[in-house]
Amino acid sequence: MMKVAHSICPSCSVGCGVNLIIKDNEAVGTYPYKRHPVNEGKTCRKGRECFKIMTENRLKEPLIKEDGLKLSNWEDALDTVASQIKSYPSHEIGILVSGNYTNQEYETLKKFADALGIRNIGCHTGSVPSSNLETVALDDVEKSEFILIIGDVIKKYPLLGRRVILAQENGAEILAVDEPDKTLTGINSQEYIQVESASSIIDEVDDIILEKLSPQSTVLISNLESEDDFEKIVKFFEQSDAKIIPVFQDCNSRGAVNILPVLSSDDMKGMLERVKLLYILGDDPAPHMMESIKNLDFIISQGYLINKTTSISDVVLPGSCWAEKTGSFTNTTGETQEISKIVDAPGAALDDQIIIKKIAEKIGLDL
Amino acid sequence: METQFLLAKAKDKELAKRGECGGAISALFKYLLDQGLVDGVLNLRQGVDIYDGIPTLVEDSEDLMETCGSLHCAPTMFGDLISNYLSDMRLAVSVKPCDAMAIRELEKRHQINEDNLFKIGLNCGGVVMPLIAQKMIDIFYEVDPDDVVKEEIDKGKFIIKLKDGSHKSVEIDELEDQGFGRRINCQRCELKVPRNADLAGGNWGAEPGWTFIEVLTDKGKKLVKDAKKSGYIEVKIPSEKAIGMREKIENVMIKLAHKFQDKYLEENYPDTENWDEYWNRCIKCYACRDACALCFCKECDLEKDFYNDENEVVPDPLTFQGIRMSHACFSCVNCGQCEDVCPMEIPLAVIFHKMQKRYRDKTGFIAGVSEELPPLYSPEKS
Ligand SMILES: Cc1cc2nc3c(=O)[nH]c(=O)nc-3n(C[C@H](O)[C@H](O)[C@H](O)COP(=O)(O)OP(=O)(O)OC[C@H]3O[C@@H](n4cnc5c(N)ncnc54)[C@H](O)[C@@H]3O)c2cc1C
Ligand code: SF4
Ligand code: SF4
Ligand code: SF4
Ligand code: SF4
Numbered sequence: 001m002m003k004v005a006h007s008i009c010p011s012c013s014v015g016c017g018v019n020l021i022i023k024d025n026e027a028v029g030t031y032p033y034k035r036h037p038v039n040e041g042k043t044c045r046k047g048r049e050c051f052k053i054m055t056e057n058r059l060k061e062p063l064i065k066e067d068g069l070k071l072s073n074w075e076d077a078l079d080t081v082a083s084q085i086k087s088y089p090s091h092e093i094g095i096l097v098s099g100n101y102t103n104q105e106y107e108t109l110k111k112f113a114d115a116l117g118i119r120n121i122g123c124h125t126g127s128v129p130s131s132n133l134e135t136v137a138l139d140d141v142e143k144s145e146f147i148l149i150i151g152d153v154i155k156k157y158p159l160l161g162r163r164v165i166l167a168q169e170n171g172a173e174i175l176a177v178d179e180p181d182k183t184l185t186g187i188n189s190q191e192y193i194q195v196e197s198a199s200s201i202i203d204e205v206d207d208i209i210l211e212k213l214s215p216q217s218t219v220l221i222s223n224l225e226s227e228d229d230f231e232k233i234v235k236f237f238e239q240s241d242a243k244i245i246p247v248f249q250d251c252n253s254r255g256a257v258n259i260l261p262v263l264s265s266d267d268m269k270g271m272l273e274r275v276k277l278l279y280i281l282g283d284d285p286a287p288h289m290m291e292s293i294k295n296l297d298f299i300i301s302q303g304y305l306i307n308k309t310t311s312i313s314d315v316v317l318p319g320s321c322w323a324e325k326t327g328s329f330t331n332t333t334g335e336t337q338e339i340s341k342i343v344d345a346p347g348a349a350l351d352d353q354i355i356i357k358k359i360a361e362k363i364g365l366d367l
Numbered sequence: 368m369e370t371q372f373l374l375a376k377a378k379d380k381e382l383a384k385r386g387e388c389g390g391a392i393s394a395l396f397k398y399l400l401d402q403g404l405v406d407g408v409l410n411l412r413q414g415v416d417i418y419d420g421i422p423t424l425v426e427d428s429e430d431l432m433e434t435c436g437s438l439h440c441a442p443t444m445f446g447d448l449i450s451n452y453l454s455d456m457r458l459a460v461s462v463k464p465c466d467a468m469a470i471r472e473l474e475k476r477h478q479i480n481e482d483n484l485f486k487i488g489l490n491c492g493g494v495v496m497p498l499i500a501q502k503m504i505d506i507f508y509e510v511d512p513d514d515v516v517k518e519e520i521d522k523g524k525f526i527i528k529l530k531d532g533s534h535k536s537v538e539i540d541e542l543e544d545q546g547f548g549r550r551i552n553c554q555r556c557e558l559k560v561p562r563n564a565d566l567a568g569g570n571w572g573a574e575p576g577w578t579f580i581e582v583l584t585d586k587g588k589k590l591v592k593d594a595k596k597s598g599y600i601e602v603k604i605p606s607e608k609a610i611g612m613r614e615k616i617e618n619v620m621i622k623l624a625h626k627f628q629d630k631y632l633e634e635n636y637p638d639t640e641n642w643d644e645y646w647n648r649c650i651k652c653y654a655c656r657d658a659c660a661l662c663f664c665k666e667c668d669l670e671k672d673f674y675n676d677e678n679e680v681v682p683d684p685l686t687f688q689g690i691r692m693s694h695a696c697f698s699c700v701n702c703g704q705c706e707d708v709c710p711m712e713i714p715l716a717v718i719f720h721k722m723q724k725r726y727r728d729k730t731g732f733i734a735g736v737s738e739e740l741p742p743l744y745s746p747e748k749s
Binding site for chain 1: 420452704
């Protein structure tokens with residue numbers, strides 16, 4: 001049994017199409033998906049190797065902490081989760097979700113939080129702020145006459161970078177701004193401006209550049225360290241006629257911010273210090289926020305990956321990765337694309353929406 | 368074996384109707400599956416529309432109904448699909464000349480076992496990239512690409528059939544002059560009849576409702592004979608005139624390919640400065656290597672530590688592309704896959720094709736066709 005099935009690459013926000021090669025219900029490779037409008041069968045290495053996500057470091061069984069994480073079962077794990085959630089007032093409960101879930105999962109999670117009156121909920125998007133973003137067609141990037149790029153888009157988001165290359169082949173002028181001495185985007189641009197820090201980017205935008213920011217121009221903004229800088233830069237360019245594409249990190253960060261609050265690193269830290277019980281889906285704050293995490297009484301981790309945060313959790317619920325579920329992702333330009341279930345989740349792992357609903361049921365909520 | 372020309376059609380009415388010409392190719396697949404002579408058939412199924420060709424492994428002959436017909440906007444490659452994922456099966460596979468060429472090179476390198484494979488060839492005038500096809504249908508035909516239910520290349524025209532049954536056509540020359548039409552490597556491709564397969568089916572020289580078949584190996588001959596005896600296909604002998612006409616069209620196409628080779632490998636060949644620009648873009652994603660059937664080493668030299676320049680902004684083209692070139696270019700079959708998948712739009716196939724052509728002129732070694740390995744092939748790689 002071998003089949004080739006259409007999917008979307010889960011590894012960044014560009015939303016490339018990939019074909020998965022499935023042999024005996026297991027993804028064993030990828031195959032170019034040439035009909036896909038985002039990338040025409042081209043992918044970067046992460047895209048081509050995305051099938052490995054399904055097998056590497058997978059969580060397969062529910063785990064409960066009793067001096068160390070021990071193998072458990074759904075009944076016990078869900079009972080524990082439900083009784084713990086019930087034992088805290090809603091303002092002491094926090095929900096943190098990564099940008100890798102489907103739009104439908106965000107909706108379900110929002111309902112769940114609303115039903116419990118939980119206000120501490122959100123998605124940490126790196127540094128991209130929420131704003132009323134317009135949808136920009138990738139084809140428009142390619143048709144731009146002028147493109148201003150902040151961050152190393154060609155290297156980090158190659159299939160967005162490709163549109164820049166195509167625009168340049170069509171005669172567009174490319175201007176890159178970034179901090180390092182040299183970047184891949186920089187050497188492929190007509191002009192590269194090195195800045196000392198993100199906060200000085202706006203100072204570099206002189207009248208000559210401003211004039212070029214016509215409706216036929218595009219500004220790509222990525223890789224900024226702080227939300228403040230991002231916010232300022234987005235606001236600044238929003239005053240021009242240029243099309244603006246803030247480049248999110250995860251495959252559905254943009255979908256998440258359409259539905260849930262955005263958390264900056266500070267917001268997230270604040271939340272970790274404010275609440276006592278944290279229900280965390282997909283995200284892994286442990287490596288960079290250990291101090292704040294120490295303040296928590298109880299951590300419920302849900303996801304498909306074993307990571308630092310799951311290893312310090314009290315209950316671990318094994319969820320599904322993208323090719324094991326049906327729903328949609330919204331890419332960084334605002335395009336919503338369907339994904340469908342192609343393989344079964346391994347072991348006892350369940351569809352994430354089902355897990356959320358089961359918890360709700362145990363608590364006695366009707367979602 | 369002396370070549371043999373036939374006209375064939377499927378005896379099964381549904382296959383004959385759904386097939387591109389006489390449905391003979393599908394009928395041969397059905398025979399092989401029904402008789403248990405193969406475990407599976409690897410061919411193409413139409414996905415959401417005619418621009419969406421999906422490689423499919425058919426194990427039940429009933430499912431062949433879904434894979435009938437030619438998809439001209441499906442630049443697929445079966446060579447590495449077989450060697451990587453299906454080498455444990457006895458297979459029949461529909462092959463365009465480039466598929467057959469890649470498979471031949473893989474057989475020589477012991478990555479595919481010839482005895483496990485029926486190579487059912489399709490003549491090929493070239494394929495169009497799916498999105499290019501949609502764009503050109505919109506621009507040149509002024510038709511909504513979603514309204515097209517069938518496409519075909521005939522007599523130098525790209526012909527589309529619409530939902531309402533009407534047809535529209537545009538000269539391929541006109542499309543290609545403007546940067547549309549077939550992939551550029553297809554324009555240069557000179558193997559139009561896959562004589563490296565067991566047989567080659569096509570519409571050239573065929574009467575309506577029939578598939579013209581050139582039988583090329585003893586295996587192909589036996590297959591046609593047995594399928595006929597078992598009532599899967601009906602066969603008749605084509606007229607001398609039809610055979611002559613087919614040959615004439617083939618020669619015109621080969622001549623055209625030579626013209627395009629001159630254009631893309633000589634006149635318009637990028638100069639050093641252009642190449643510097645192209646290599647500057649390379650993100651070292653290995654897509655070109657992974658798509659190339661000839662790059663099959665489990666431990667690729669490109670990933671050995673001493674070439675590792677992860678921290679460089681761009682890989683040094685001499686080490687990165689140079690190694691791949693030294694390993695693969697003599698055997699390049701000009702399938703265009705490396706170029707199709709390069710996210711940085713680097714016209715890779717022209718280099719490899721140009722090198723193989725030069726090598727071929729010097730040594731007579733024709734990649735994908737010659738029975739032996741290229742004279743300079745280093746055994747370390749097998
Ligand atoms: C891209 C393309 C270009 C062609 N150009 C010519 C030409 O210039 N001159 C000529 O004489 N004949 C050409 N043919 C062959 C012709 O269109 C018919 O496929 C052939 O005559 C067999 O007809 P049939 O009715 O017996 O095939 P069918 O019974 O319809 O079977 C065709 C088989 O080919 C498979 N297939 C379809 N598309 C592809 C593809 N892109 N790659 C690999 N397998 C595929 C199908 O899945 C099916 O199994 C071309 C075919 C293709 C796919
Ligand atoms: S650019 Fe992003 S979406 Fe596209 S293949 Fe690479 S990681 Fe996947
Ligand atoms: S390279 Fe040749 S055989 Fe392959 S699709 Fe193009 S024209 Fe056909
Ligand atoms: S080098 Fe490119 S064109 Fe040549 S065989 Fe490999 S993938 Fe095909
Ligand atoms: S596919 Fe293109 S970008 Fe990727 S390694 Fe090859 S040449 Fe470089």
